[in-house]
Amino acid sequence: MHTIALNATHDPSARSWVASAQAEGTDFPIQNLPYAVFRRRGEDAARWRLGVAIGDQIVDLRAVAARAPWHGNAAQALQAAAADSRLNALMALGSEAASALRRALFDALREGAAQQAVTPADLVPQADAEYDVPARIGDYTDFYTSIHHATNIGRQFRPDQPLLPNYQWVPIGYHGRASSVVVSGQSFRRPVGQSMPPGSAQPQFGASRRLDIELELGVFIGAGNALGEPVPLDAAEDHVFGLCLLNDWSARDLQGWEYQPLGPFLSKNFATTVSPWVVTMEALAPYRTAWDRPQDHPQPLPYLESAHNRAAGAFDIQLQVDLSTPRMRSAGAADATICRTSYRHAYWTLAQMVTHHTVNGCNLQPGDLLGTGTLSGPTLDQAGALIELTLGGKQPLQLPDGEQRVFLEDGDRVTLRGWCERSGAARIGFGACAGEVLPARSI
Amino acid sequence: MHTIALNATHDPSARSWVASAQAEGTDFPIQNLPYAVFRRRGEDAARWRLGVAIGDQIVDLRAVAARAPWHGNAAQALQAAAADSRLNALMALGSEAASALRRALFDALREGAAQQAVTPADLVPQADAEYDVPARIGDYTDFYTSIHHATNIGRQFRPDQPLLPNYQWVPIGYHGRASSVVVSGQSFRRPVGQSMPPGSAQPQFGASRRLDIELELGVFIGAGNALGEPVPLDAAEDHVFGLCLLNDWSARDLQGWEYQPLGPFLSKNFATTVSPWVVTMEALAPYRTAWDRPQDHPQPLPYLESAHNRAAGAFDIQLQVDLSTPRMRSAGAADATICRTSYRHAYWTLAQMVTHHTVNGCNLQPGDLLGTGTLSGPTLDQAGALIELTLGGKQPLQLPDGEQRVFLEDGDRVTLRGWCERSGAARIGFGACAGEVLPARSI
Structure with a gap:
């Protein structure tokens, strides 16, 4: 180690x-x-x-x-x-x-x-x-490491069973699209696709009406592992180069219709925004913290368990989501902060993500990108996606000057920020991860 | 066009x-x-x-x-x-x-x-x-274009609802892992991971016991499309370079436990084998055939519909799966053919895959790989996976000399073959796509 x-x-x-x-x-x-x-x-x-x-x-x-x-x-x-x-x-x-x-x-x-x-x-x-984009990304994998996000969003898609039985055992992840990862500042078009309106007999085709954000951290792989050679938990961080901010834009209406049984596809792969700056694992060392699994939850299987991971496997990285609407910008108003949370609330650590990903022999390569999944914290104001913050679209966000938002509208600009501070250490930050929604292409 | x-x-x-x-x-x-x-x-x-x-x-x-x-x-x-x-x-x-x-x-x-x-x-x-491997694969996407496979395998995972409501509307696909695509002839280790035995209160960890094949064609992208610019259906084939054989090895026990809600991950990404030879779209031209959607099924949404796609969007490519066990090889016995089918049975065409993939603006790049999904035909002997051929493991395959198989055992070698023949045209083939299962790494 x-x-x-x-x-x-x-x-x-x-x-x-x-x-x-x-x-x-x-x-x-x-x-x-x-x-x-x-x-x-x-x-x-x-x-x-x-x-x-x-x-x-x-x-x-x-x-x-x-x-x-x-x-x-x-x-x-x-x-x-x-x-x-x-x-x-x-x-x-x-x-x-x-x-x-x-x-x-x-x-x-x-x-x-x-x-x-x-x-x-x-x-x-x-x-x-x-x-x-900081690296040529060979493969991009997105995890789902916040139990709060998994529960909140599960409630929207499966009211009867928000948290699936595997969640507390498996660091759930899936493959994302590498080609559409863009860097902060690049705008993108609202995606078009199929969705199934409630009560409808057949799907509709058009621009997404439920365009959302996902507040995540991106994890860039450093040294790779050979195909067939798993990475043990206490060696996992040796394979991580550093972290960035990541916004996994999501079209919830497309997602709800397409995601079974093989997972999200077009609802996610139209754009994923990363911050330009990659903060190294060494720079993050002062902000490590203990990883805690509640006593009444299942404890990890042995391949996902170590004393080091318990003692210092988590990172206290402060995260914030700011929203700016066209009306706010024309009024010269500052961005509205709609979420504040920390990476320390994640249910699975960065090392557990790497080890789980490779336990079957899957090979990671330098420049590969892992997303942590939406890093929602335990309370609703710590939720990292609009579908959570608005209770599935039922409770609009109140913005300055009487403006409201349920999902993103054209011209909306979202900026993620992240930083670390701790007594006895310097304050360091990730810069900004920003993107703006352009109108859908006409169809 | x-x-x-x-x-x-x-x-x-x-x-x-x-x-x-x-x-x-x-x-x-x-x-x-x-x-x-x-x-x-x-x-x-x-x-x-x-x-x-x-x-x-x-x-x-x-x-x-x-x-x-x-x-x-x-x-x-x-x-x-x-x-x-x-x-x-x-x-x-x-x-x-x-x-x-x-x-x-x-x-x-x-x-x-x-x-x-x-x-x-x-x-x-x-x-x-x-x-x-013929190309540097930027992204690998696997589709699910055989309704027979979707129904057969859906029956194993969801007996109450084998075919989900979106299947007849959406060319279902998901992102696969590019780094672990290997070329024919390369053997791979049986994957290790979590599975949930029926009736158990907690998952077990170990080598997969339900290792399967998936008979697919691989589709290599030629000219790409820019991010944000969908590819219309009648231009879709201009973005395809050619086809190969593809075996999407699958660990069914890992898959059953991990796949909800974000889709298959470690159950698939330990190895995917492609044939070395890529047959160009032009070479395949004589073997085009009409694409038929049964009248009592929903007809495609307009973005997935065209006269050309109806008239000639499908390809009659003959496919075969051969199995060789260590005992067969030591006896000098020939491979046993366990499946024969054709790509013409696919529910969605190659062009529909490309157009659906890009309708939200997702960009494809030269060398990207699409899998068709398991190409099972309408009858059980045309099924392209062991989980179908053995009715979920309940009815073993009978091999020569009294040997049986439910799922793959160590040392088993699987070879996919594909060819086209038609009156008035030459017979052309894809060569072989072979892989052998090595024992799991000790844990």
């Missing part, structure tokens, strides 16, 4: 020579150092390259690599990162290489550093950048 | 200067010309390249391309094919480029051709070759 211990890079008193890294409320202090794929706005596609966030700047890793400032693991990781246009090559090197690169970047960005390994000329303002 | 018409390459009297292309019962006469990714046995990974089957030989397209024998579309397609180690680049060029290359290869291989564009030195014996 390779558990990342706290080290100098987590020191909450550390400061950077990049002044904005000390700005009040920044997501990107020197203790974070997340990765993204970026280019300066307007550069051509060949210029997509890797960057690391520091304050309101991006460290251009290709520029740093041109000077080859380091040796050993850090140098190998830097060269792999700089040679690829996505995070895959760096991810494939595994957690020790990522850790070495983090340490080298931390030392180079620290207040008092010589500004030779990383120089001010290597910085690109985030305000001048645009982003792409 | 670009419908491939019959042309000189379909002439059943055409012969090749490669003598084995005229052998009785060959899958690969000059009218077929399917593509694979191959190397000579023992060559290193950098040598994976594209080949075209002719008789018992493979035309090495990289060797042909080195002489740049053609002009225009055929030359462009050949250079794209030769520069890639998988079929993706050729697939991305679309159906007209593939058609031009087919015509050029046909002319070069025809009896009496000058043997300058393709020479005997460009041929590699199939007996000396090994194969890889």
Whole structure:
């Protein structure tokens, strides 16, 4: 087991020579150092390259690599990162290489550093950048790790049996669509498809009327496993590179009609939005917390059980969903926060997701994406989907100025945010994961 | 609409200067010309390249391309094919480029051709070759297009409601796992996982005891569509490169416990086997047939309906499943054929699969793989899975020499075969899609 211990890079008193890294409320202090794929706005596609966030700047890793400032693991990781246009090559090197690169970047960005390994000329303002999906995603798997979400949404689809008998035993997951994963800021069309109105004798065809969000975290796989070789629970996190925010947009009317017996398909695969910034497992180490399975629930089967997973398998990541309507924007109003919760409420841990996924021999590859599933907390204001927040569409959300929402309307913009804070540790954040609904294509 | 018409390459009297292309019962006469990714046995990974089957030989397209024998579309397609180690680049060029290359290869291989564009030195014996998965598969989607299979298997999982209400309206599909798609000849371990024995209060963990096959065709996407842009029904086949055989191995005990509410996951994603040879849409043109929806069934919604789809949307592809047990092999016995059927029985056509998949704006990419779902025909001996053939495990299959099978045992080898024959057309085939079950990894 390779558990990342706290080290100098987590020191909450550390400061950077990049002044904005000390700005009040920044997501990107020197203790974070997340990765993204970026280019300066307007550069051509060949210029997509890797960057690391520091304050309101991006460290251009290709520029740093041109000077080859380091040796050993850090140098190998830097060269792999700089040679690829996505995070895959760096991810494939595994957690020790990522850790070495983090340490080298931390030392180079620290207040008092010589500004030779990383120089001010290597910085690109985030305000001048645009982003792409961080990795070439081979496969995308979405889990269902919040028992609160599973119960809330199960109540809509199966009032007689909201929580199915397998839920407390199996970390339920299913395969999603990799090709339609888009990056924050990219808008998408409202999907068209079949739905079955209550009481109707035949389905209708048209634009979805129950377009929803799902507040999730995305988990990028680092080192893969060979086909046929399961990953034991205490090695699972060695296969995780880092986390991002993920919005699994969902058309509930399409979903209700299509999902049996093989699961959601067109109701989900029209778009999935991820944040550009991937926060590494090492950056998240200070915010680990105990994983708790209520005593009156079934306890996990042995392959999903370990002392480490019990003691520190969960992460206290604060999550928030903000909604902006066209009317709010034309009135100059701020976004309305419609949900606040934490990843710590998940019923299954990140390590349990990885181990369950591979227990049958299924192979994960660098850059593969896992979604946690909608991370609803125990109370209704902690629900991460509109179908929960509005009790299946029966109780509209009240927005400022008398506006209401049941499901998303055209022009609505949803922004997910995530951050970690804890006494004795720095506050780090995930940036934003935003998307806007365009009208359906005419049919 | 670009419908491939019959042309000189379909002439059943055409012969090749490669003598084995005229052998009785060959899958690969000059009218077929399917593509694979191959190397000579023992060559290193950098040598994976594209080949075209002719008789018992493979035309090495990289060797042909080195002489740049053609002009225009055929030359462009050949250079794209030769520069890639998988079929993706050729697939991305679309159906007209593939058609031009087919015509050029046909002319070069025809009896009496000058043997300058393709020479005997460009041929590699199939007996000396090994194969890889034909494309880098971005996403793999599995459909469920046989109503006979859906009814038979629904009876096992939901005796009270075998065929769900959406089946006759929606071409049901779900996302599968791309990373574990393997090529014919690769064996795989019996998967381990959770199942819920009847009457038990808690799940058990161990090797699957109900390991099954699924006889399917695989559909490789050629030219893709942009995110947000649906593919109309009469353009759908322009986005298909060709077909292969596909065995969607399934662990029924894992499936029964895990599949609700999000669909099959670990019960399917441990291995999916495809044949190395991809038969192009143009080669399949002579075997088109009318698509028939029984009058007393719901007729398709308009987006899934067209005159062309009615007249010629189905394909009469003969399919067969052969089983070989260790005891049969040690006795020198031939494989036992356990199923014979045809793709013409499918409830939804290939074009309907593509159009439904994209109607919500989902983007398909070159090299993506669609499975048809298990292609069971109307009678029980036409069923493409053991769970159907054995009535859910209650009626064992009788094999030669008194041996029986309910589900697969370790060492069992399953081979799928497919071919087309029709009066006035050549007989063409798909080769073999074989896999062997290895014992489960010890736990």
